[in-house]
Amino acid sequence: xxxxxxxxxxxxxxxxxxxxxxxxxxxxxxxxxxxxxxxxxxxxxxxxxxxxxxxxxxxxxxxxxxxxxxxxxxxxxxxxxxxxxxxxxxxxxxxxxxxxxxxxxxxxxxxxxxxxxxxxxxxxxxxxxxxxxxxxxxxxxxxxxxxxxxxxxxxxxxxxxxxxxxxxxxxxxxxxxxxxxxxxxxxxxxxxxxxxxxxxxxxxxxxxxxxxxxxxxxxxxxxxxxxxxxxxxxxxxxxxxxxxxxxxxxxxxxxxxxxxxxxxxxxxxxxxxxxxxxxxxxxxxxxxxxxxxxxxxxxxxxxxxxxxxxxxxxxxxxxxxxxxxxxxxxxxxxxxxxxxxxxxxxxxxxxxxxxxxxxxxxxxxxxxxxx
Amino acid sequence: xxxxxxxxxxxxxxxxxxxxxxxxxxxxxxxxxxxxxxxxxxxxxxxxxxxxxxxxxxxxxxxxxxxxxxxxxxxxxxxxxxxxxxxxxxxxxxxxxxxxxxxxxxxxxxxxxxxxxxxxxxxxxxxxxxxxxxxxxxxxxxxxxxxxxxxxxxxxxxxxxxxxxxxxxxxxxxxxxxxxxxxxxxxxxxxxxxxxxxxxxxxxxxxxxxxxxxxxxxxxxxxxxxxxxxxxxxxxxxx
Ligand SMILES: Nc1ncnc2c1ncn2[C@@H]1O[C@H](COP(=O)(O)OP(=O)(O)OP(=O)(O)O)[C@@H](O)[C@H]1O
Ligand SMILES: [Mg+2]
Numbered sequence: 273x274x275x276x277x278x279x280x281x282x283x284x285x286x287x288x289x290x291x292x293x294x295x296x297x298x299x300x301x302x303x304x305x306x307x308x309x310x311x312x313x314x315x316x317x318x319x320x321x322x323x324x325x326x327x328x329x330x331x332x333x334x335x336x337x338x339x340x341x342x343x344x345x346x347x348x349x350x351x352x353x354x355x356x357x358x359x360x361x362x363x364x365x366x367x368x369x370x371x372x373x374x375x376x377x378x379x380x381x382x383x384x385x386x387x388x389x390x391x392x393x394x395x396x397x398x399x400x401x402x403x404x405x406x407x408x409x410x411x412x413x414x415x416x417x418x419x420x421x422x423x424x425x426x427x428x429x430x431x432x433x434x435x436x437x438x439x440x441x442x443x444x445x446x447x448x449x450x451x452x453x454x455x456x457x458x459x460x461x462x463x464x465x466x467x468x469x470x471x472x473x474x475x476x477x478x479x480x481x482x483x484x485x486x487x488x489x490x491x492x493x494x495x496x497x498x499x500x501x502x503x504x505x506x507x508x509x510x511x512x513x514x515x516x517x518x519x520x521x522x523x524x525x526x527x528x529x530x531x532x533x534x535x536x537x538x539x540x541x542x543x544x545x546x547x548x549x550x551x552x553x554x555x556x557x558x559x560x561x562x563x564x565x566x567x568x569x570x571x572x573x574x575x576x577x578x579x580x581x582x583x584x585x586x587x588x589x590x591x592x593x594x595x596x597x598x599x600x601x602x603x604x605x606x607x608x609x610x611x612x613x614x615x616x617x618x619x620x621x622x623x624x625x626x627x628x629x630x631x632x633x634x635x636x637x638x639x640x641x642x643x
Numbered sequence: 644x645x646x647x648x649x650x651x652x653x654x655x656x657x658x659x660x661x662x663x664x665x666x667x668x669x670x671x672x673x674x675x676x677x678x679x680x681x682x683x684x685x686x687x688x689x690x691x692x693x694x695x696x697x698x699x700x701x702x703x704x705x706x707x708x709x710x711x712x713x714x715x716x717x718x719x720x721x722x723x724x725x726x727x728x729x730x731x732x733x734x735x736x737x738x739x740x741x742x743x744x745x746x747x748x749x750x751x752x753x754x755x756x757x758x759x760x761x762x763x764x765x766x767x768x769x770x771x772x773x774x775x776x777x778x779x780x781x782x783x784x785x786x787x788x789x790x791x792x793x794x795x796x797x798x799x800x801x802x803x804x805x806x807x808x809x810x811x812x813x814x815x816x817x818x819x820x821x822x823x824x825x826x827x828x829x830x831x832x833x834x835x836x837x838x839x840x841x842x843x844x845x846x847x848x849x850x851x852x853x854x855x856x857x858x859x860x861x862x863x864x865x866x867x868x869x870x871x872x873x874x875x876x877x878x879x880x881x882x
Contacts (some may be wrong), residue, residue: 290757290762292743488747488754495733495744502731505693506797507749508720564735626754628739628774631762 276505290631294486296623318454325460325467329535331577332470336528337550338557338569339477340521345555346564347485347493348517349500351404353551354411355525357395357418358388360545362526363533372427377436378445381469381530383603386527389519391418396518400511411549431525432525433540437516441537466535473531477524485624494624495562529534548591556594560601562608566622572612607627644707646671646801646832652701654691654856661687663856665701665748670799674833675866679853682877686728686834688853689803692834694718694727706800721747724799728806728836730786733780739765739774739787742796749797761796767822768792784810791822798817801807801832808839820845844868 302433317325337355345351369375375383399410423431441447442458450461484490495503496510503510529550534538543549553576561572579597583590605612614620645668654662661684669675678686690696690704694715702711710718725799733741741763746757765771768788773781781789787807794802805824806817820842827833827846837843843850843864852860852866868874 290758292758311866430752491736491740491744491754494736494740495748498735499731500734501695502727502733503744504715505695505719505725505727505731506745506793507716507751508744509716624819625737626743628736628758628762628765629773 274587285434291629293627294623294625296430298619299623302621310471310475314468315317317460317467319457322460322463325463326481327577329463329467329470331573332467333532334553334557334576335569336474336477337525337554338467338468338561338573339474339481339566340524340528340548341551342482342558342563342566342569343484343517344521346515346568347490347497349497350514350518351408351476352399352411353408353522353547353555354399354413354415355554355638356414356545356547356550357411358392358522358525359387359389359529359532359550360415360418360422360456360541362529363539363544364425365526366429367428367434367436367539369437376443376445377534378465378469381534384530385523385527388529392519392522396515400515400518402423408501415545415547419541422545422588423541429540429568433538433543434541435539436534441534461534464580466531470532473524473527478566478570480609482624484564485622489516490624491626492583493517495641535572552591553594556598558608559598560608564607565610565614566619567614568610570607571609575609644671645704646667646673646706647834648704649692650702652691652703652705653699653701654696655699661689661856665856665858667670667858669801669832669834672827672830672832673849674827674847676847677834677836677853678838678843678850678873678877680869684856685853685855686805687856689725689805689834689836692803695722698722704824713778719773719797719799720751722800723803723804724749724794724797726787726794728791728804730783732756732781732786732789734779735777737775738770738781739776741778741789741793745793745796746798749799757796757871764792764795767825768784768795769818775853783857784815791819793835795826799831801834802826803824804833804835804837806836806838808842811839815844834878840868855859 313328316328337359341355343353362384365387366377367381369380369383370377395411395414398405399414402410428434441462444462444465446465447458447461450456450464451458454461456464486495492503493513495506496507496513500510529544533544557572557576558569559569559572560575562568579594583593601608648668650666652662652665663851665688666791677685678690687696691698694710698711702709704710705718705791706721707723710721733744736744739761742761743754743757744880745760746761748753750757762771765774766792770785770788770792773785778789791804791807808819816839819878823833823835823846833846835843847864849862850864851858852867852873854876860867860870
């Protein structure tokens with residue numbers, strides 16, 4: 273692993289000065305690749321068919337959900353199986369704001385995220401009293417309660433749900449611009465708009481997670497993840513960190529939920545609060561990709577998409593196979609596919625290690641640059 | 644004013660009384676040793692002092708404030724550093740990062756401000772060659788050294804050390820004693836639980852003897868070592 277960490281800095285430093293580095297040899301190249309990838313993805317709606325845009329939309333929204341669950345479970349140690357609560361709340365908030373409040377759907381998306389975060393305040397209060405498996409069960413129960421409550425909301429269709437009226441979306445912010453600029457039909461423009469929002473959201477989420485992990489708070493979070501008792505003893509406010517992460521992921525998950533259901537334009541409590549769609553698949557993505565890394569969910573969502581395309585017609589057999597695959601990976605490669613790759617190659621696309629460099633010559637058992 | 648003062652502190656696990664009416668105080672910059680047989684409640688006492696366990700009754704004052712009901716995090720921020728008898732490293736962080744997080748949070752500094760502090764402590768504790776290794780790769784003795792290093796990185800006023808000299812060679816032990824003495828000379832108060840008595844007596848000014856959760860003696864090392872209770876407890880052990 274060490275080779276990948278070596279710095280590319282060659283200028284002569286004062287021999288006594290210690291310094292900290294997080295960049296690796298690959299960092300520059302990776303930044304370029306990332307920018308190119310985002311640019312290519314951004315250009316996609318102009319070149320590829322509507323079907324492909326919808327597939328990419330699915331991948332990007334699942335990726336954002338997966339990054340959020342990874343932050344929650346892989347870094348903050350909060351193994352929630354109730355994130356569908358925030359997808360559902362975000363989605364219903366959007367429908368409520370648009371249908372009942374007459375708000376522009378695009379403006380309603382961030383507000384839906386805030387409302388999902390508001391829901392997270394009392395649920396944090398209850399579920400944070402529970403530890404380990406009880407926490408997981410608690411989050412699931414709360415999400416079920418959410419589903420049952422929204423099924424009572426008659427103005428939004430109760431248990432059967434409702435659709436977003438076409439008039440509400442046809443004058444959506446930015447839609448006419450797209451139609452004028454790219455000569456798209458209204459339906460294609462709506463897909464493209466949702467897709468770009470999903471791309472922006474995925475990019476923003478990954479950037480945010482990466483920035484967080486490289487910050488002091490991220491270091492504290494890693495300490496809490498590894499040993500909460502020891503973290504408290506060195507002055508890390510574990511509870512505050514976890515609460516902050518829980519609220520942040522609730523917000524982002526709510527935003528994704530709103531976006532997904534804006535694109536679907538039809539909602540029902542069973543779909544919006546689906547354990548399978550918004551938590552089980554997401555957990556699968558994170559686990560097979562590699563929990564506790566940013567790379568893992570990216571790899572995981574691609575694998576998941578391929579499997580979904582190839583086998584989803586097999587119904588419950590498909591779900592069983594996904595479960596079996598996840599178990600095999602957990603047993604034989606607990607750090608997921610990305611763990612296997614980075615062990616072999618030493619690659620790190622998002623390095624967070626703080627490496628101590630410089631200082632007076634040290635004798636190390638391996639020789640090292642100082643001799 | 645003492646840096647630490649315990650008054651009538653008690654604690655039990657079910658029927659097992661592990662601390663009974665414990666009262667003593669430590670002056671700023673003082674070094675106090677704690678000895679006692681296995682299971683006497685020494686580590687438990689540290690867990691009570693730093694807030695890892697709540698007390699059943701009694702009060703704990705630290706640096707002039709009643710901290711009895713404060714969480715460990717708060718006590719650390721007011722200047723209490725500790726090691727764990729069974730090392731508790733952050734396994735997926737490097738050795739340097741273990742210290743970095745302790746310095747950044749415990750001493751409430753910016754990450755960029757504590758690089759030198761952490762590097763110096765790593766040199767002092769002989770861990771510098773392992774700075775960029777994951778803590779999971781350390782041996783037990785190295786983990787114990789990292790416990791000390793990490794506690795030092797929080798820049799404490801009071802340092803609680805729990806059996807960090809066990810298993811060391813004579814040379815390593817001398818080094819450790821020198822390190823603790825240096826820390827002590829900088830004005831840090833130290834409470835040191837240790838079975839390696841010659842290391843302990845080289846540093847501390849007073850020794851407290853604990854047995855079955857009770858303080859059965861406190862005083863200067865010569866008097867304590869000569870007392871009959873201690874001889875009885877340590878019967879057959881080389882003093
Ligand atoms: N969390 C706990 N729950 C129940 N019993 C405990 C707990 N922690 C410690 N004990 C018990 O309390 C008693 C005192 O333990 P403690 O670890 O404080 O002893 P010690 O003096 O540090 O011993 P040693 O010298 O072996 O480290 C022991 O009998 C131990 O088994
Ligand atoms: Mg002990």
